[in-house]
Amino acid sequence: MHRLLIYNTTILTEDESTQTYKVIPKGYLFLEDNYISQIGEGAAPSLLSEKATNVNGENLLIMPGLVNTHGHSAMSLLRSYADDLPLMKWLQEKIWPVEARLSEEEVYWGTLLSIVEMIRSGTTTFTDLYFFMEEAAKAVEESGIRAVLSEGLLGILESSDKALEYTKNLHENWHGAANGRISIILGPHALFTCPPDFMEQVLGISRERNMPIQIHLSETKEEFENAKKSNGKSPTRILADLGILDQSVIAAHCVHINEEDMDIIAEKNVGVAHNPGSNLKLGSGIAPVVDMLKKGIKVGIGTDGASSNNNLDMFEEMRLAALIPKGFYQDPTLIPAPKALEMATFLGAKVLSLDKVGKIKEGYHADLIGVNLDSPRMRPSHNLISSVVYSATGADVELVTVNGRLLMEKGKLLTLDEERITARSEELAKKLVGQA
């Protein structure tokens, strides 16, 4: 049984009665095995400190770790490789040719590189949809982070069946592994790359194994219009008619959705992974998040891959989620700070079907981060939630635990060899794009 006590610290927890955020200016947290077992005000009882590893949380705000609901981790290798290009040119001339050369080794190291960046910037759970996901699973196991992994499925390739088999094996070998930190789900890439008969097969596996499905949905105007043109239906309606949305589904992007689509998404309880930075950078557009939230849709936040972002800082993404609607609709009251924080934490966990993740609360998984309150951009703070959402950057994170295990303390990574990972992945990245 491992036990950790964080004492002398500021805590962002939940008020039991109102279920809103509450700050304990000075208190302690007692973590036992995977969970937060006690939160208290003032000094920690010596009974607790005696039986645990003690960490001084002075000048830190302990808050829930951030939950990244959409990404392609190993694409960190392609960070800054091809920017400011039209989408199809970016994909066809730059990304796809390189991805065709990918092997296990690149995915392993590229995923580790992303995990280094994510832990450093306060993400404790991430989602992945990419290739050779067994390698990603290994990286997750070693690092101590929590992840929801899916092998990317393209139904238009000869290798489609192989990828389905790969997913089944991945599920058998890795689902629930690493002390429950790894979940394996299905990852059909998108409707336009997965024809109906292929989606039927995906649906069958999802039903049989009770596996959630993640899919890119209505990311671009073109996708929406092409579906309408060839099917007379929106991509969301097509997915619903195929029966996919009766499963637990994570729909990434949802930029180009209409009123009817939102009603379907709400009714089917689909989780949406909102990627504000990537949607801007690739020119996809502004997702109607305000309307989705009004309809009670659960919306989480994601970074997408580092090649369309170009970093994995969820603080930045959370801030964008709060800022964009204010400017776009000219209304500063939209997506106030606490709502953005919920989206980046426990709403994201809900989107991923993760139970007891995303809050600093007794009985929740001990996935938490410590933000440096001495950082000049955090001083003064008249409102800590505002400071976290509007002022902080991932670089302000100094402490990270997942399942109660320390992954970073005083800005030092404890489970990963950062220098080796960056050097090796950089080497592979340069080879991959033909620069070495």
Added chain:
Amino acid sequence: MHRLLIYNTTILTEDESTQTYKVIPKGYLFLEDNYISQIGEGAAPSLLSEKATNVNGENLLIMPGLVNTHGHSAMSLLRSYADDLPLMKWLQEKIWPVEARLSEEEVYWGTLLSIVEMIRSGTTTFTDLYFFMEEAAKAVEESGIRAVLSEGLLGILESSDKALEYTKNLHENWHGAANGRISIILGPHALFTCPPDFMEQVLGISRERNMPIQIHLSETKEEFENAKKSNGKSPTRILADLGILDQSVIAAHCVHINEEDMDIIAEKNVGVAHNPGSNLKLGSGIAPVVDMLKKGIKVGIGTDGASSNNNLDMFEEMRLAALIPKGFYQDPTLIPAPKALEMATFLGAKVLSLDKVGKIKEGYHADLIGVNLDSPRMRPSHNLISSVVYSATGADVELVTVNGRLLMEKGKLLTLDEERITARSEELAKKLVGQA
């Protein structure tokens, strides 16, 4: 004569023939007094290293310091004090009552606090429009940063004349002071707070002393529509008709401007301070920066005050300037990375009428920053300009010089007592808003 040699470093300079950015993967810079006197590839000649202070620039990218073209520095004291509110409620119920209690002391310490944050995040020049600017000038002098300062002028108060006198004294005492690092300009707040007869007085002083003018212009839809309603003219047209735009003018925001306004701004060579983060957060809207640039308007970037941002990180602001138009117009080719970088550096300097600022080039002021290339979000880098614009955060900055003098090295501030400044300004901030 002070001399600094930065050796063994990566340099983002300019290609002489094409006037586009060029990277020297390994080289040196020799700074003499206020200027960059030599840039070279490879190892530095011992002739240079012998007569200078030597700084090892390994793993740093030396690039131009960022130029913040609009802000209200001492508002850092109100960071996170009042967020997510409608604009008029924010101003009338929160900001103005607190500002009415401001004194010299708060402005001095609040400005220092902002300077700490700005130096730390790679800003080497900032602009200020606030009250008690003599205190700001003292803070600038002590810190070593470069600044363009203006006393905020409100033409609707009884104290209007006093503020004009204050400006004249400020100009006499501080313009060109601190080794040329301080410029004093005129700061009429906005047309709706400065009636025509007051603007006439401002214009007189501007002509007499050859002082540039900065003013908030067309920040909100309301401002534009009210002007149209009561004058039949846009705010920009009113300013032009008053003769103000015949002077050197910095127009902050310019969110709600029409085609004719842009033509006026272009013809009069007005500089625009674009504040993408604040424009989103306050719900002001999306400024037509793409159109302005097409018309040849010089556009710089600003953070605005920390209470409407809520940080002063120009890397974030530069990234927003590049990202927002891509998403808003659904075109990923708009504002490519090098253009955003220009806006955040030498275009900003042009907006502020600063000569030889904003480039790493021989003969330019030695205002430069070193970005940590080992930061995980910067690895790998296939394109350093992309990395700087889309991946970096202010926290990646490790070295800063202004006029060739080291203000930060290895992440340590050399001219300011950070701990004392944050403690004292926090104390004052809490008193100011009645929390202490």
